[in-house]
Amino acid sequence: MTFLNPAILLGLLAASVPIIIHLFNRRKLEIVEFSTLKFLKELQKTKIKRIKLKQIILLILRVLIIVFLVFAFARPAIKSINSSYGSSSSKSTGVLILDDSPSMAIIEGRGSKFSKAKHLMKSIMNFYQDGDDIIIYYASEPDRNYKFNTPEQAINFFSKKSVSEKPANLLECLKKASDILKRSSNINKEIFLLSDLQKDNLNSVDSISAYFNSEGINFYITDFENSQKVNYSLNSISINNRIFELNKEISINVAAKGNTGDRVLSLFINKSRAAQKRIEFENGNRISEDFTVTLKETGLLQIHASLEEDDFDYDNSFYEAISIPEIINVGLIYNDIEEITFIKSALEVEEGKSIKTTTI
Known part of the structure; x- marks a missing residue:
């Protein structure tokens, strides 16, 4: 036999209380005999036997009540005799909710919150055995x-997980976990929540914990609390030009936001650095910077703005794309040739380079 809560067995010490009280009540008193009472001795002997019997029965009942209460809270479980079942008949169902939202990618000390959460999940797996529901x-x-159904399978699965770009919905996960545990026939029912508990995700932790406790579900929270971190983010890239030509300059605007301080902002075109600036941030205000670059390639160009690393790298990059044609086709439609004389002359300067004109 095993006990799910063996620490409660210390309560068996309380079973000695009725015995101690009984012994105190049995203290031998000084007997003073009176001649007038001697005739009652025979009656006393018979009565006292009955009283002692009642006292012993009451003592046994009191001790048994305490012992059974302690055993009830200790939750005894009998191991299966049939070896084909392989483990204790008191199975567990554990639901682990891992917050994989972008905020968990924040670096703290030697690693991100997410990597620390996964490491903690591996430790939690030590409390489960083959046959448990995980x-x-x-x-x-x-x-x-x-x-x-085995801790090893679970570890192999979540070890490969990386942070998602989607927001967390902790409340919905807890609802689904509650439904699963209510349907479970296993004795142990547990929920582990590993999150940084962003305000937008979960507001009433105390009430949720109280609810699960009332349902006989053990609820554990590991709060990877947010501390003040250095974070700078890029918000947008906008191209100020509308016509793109090879070997011509274009203007690119980059908007950013962050803590007070300075950061290097780099601009890449097709993974080649095209420009770089050191920009100043102040009090979290939004700022914008203009870059002027020359287009040296045709085709689809990837424009990538990047800030140097900080505690949260997920918002340090922003991307845009533009298409640069090898030849710009221009159609000139006219009724009278004189209407397009000046336009045609201007276009002929670039004729054969990047512009091809067609008159209709």
Whole structure:
């Protein structure tokens, strides 16, 4: 036999209380005999036997009540005799909710919050054994869960997980976890929530914890609390030009936001650095910077703006794309040739380079 809560067995010490009280009540008192009472001795002997019997029965009942209460809270479980079952008949169902939202990518100390959360999940797996029900939810996809029957399978699965770009929906995950545990017939029912508990995700942790406790579900929260971190982010890239030509300059505007301080902002075109500036941030205000670059390639060009690394790299880059034609086709439609004389002359300067004119 095993006990699910062996620490409660210390309560068996309380079973000695009725015995101690009984012994105190049995203290031998000084007997003073009176001649007038001697005739009652025979009656006393018979009565006292009955009283002692009642006291012993009451003592046994009191001790048993305490012992049974302690055993009830210790939750005894009998191991299966049939070896084909392989493990204790008291199975567990554990639901682990891993917050994989972008905020978990923030670097703290030697690693991100997300890597620390996964490391903690590996430690939690030590409390489960083969045959237990292990269900994993990722906070970014509350409508989907992953079920495993061995800790090793679960570890191999979530070890490969990376941070998602989707926001977390912790409340919906908790609702789904609650439904699963209510349907479970296993004795142990547990929920582990590993998150940084962003305000937009979960507001009433205390009430949620109280609800699960009332349902007989053990609820554990690991809060990877947000501390003040250095973060700079890029918000947009906009191209100020409308016509793009090879070997011509274009103007690119980059908007950014961040803590007070300075950061290097780089602009890349097709992965080649085209420009770089050191920009100043102040009090989290939004700023914008203009870059002027010369287009040296034709075709589809990827424009990539990037800030140097900080504690949260997920918002340090922004992308845009433009298409540069090898030849710009220009059609001149006229009724009278004199109407297009000046325009045609101007275009002929670039004729054969990047502009091809057609008159109709």
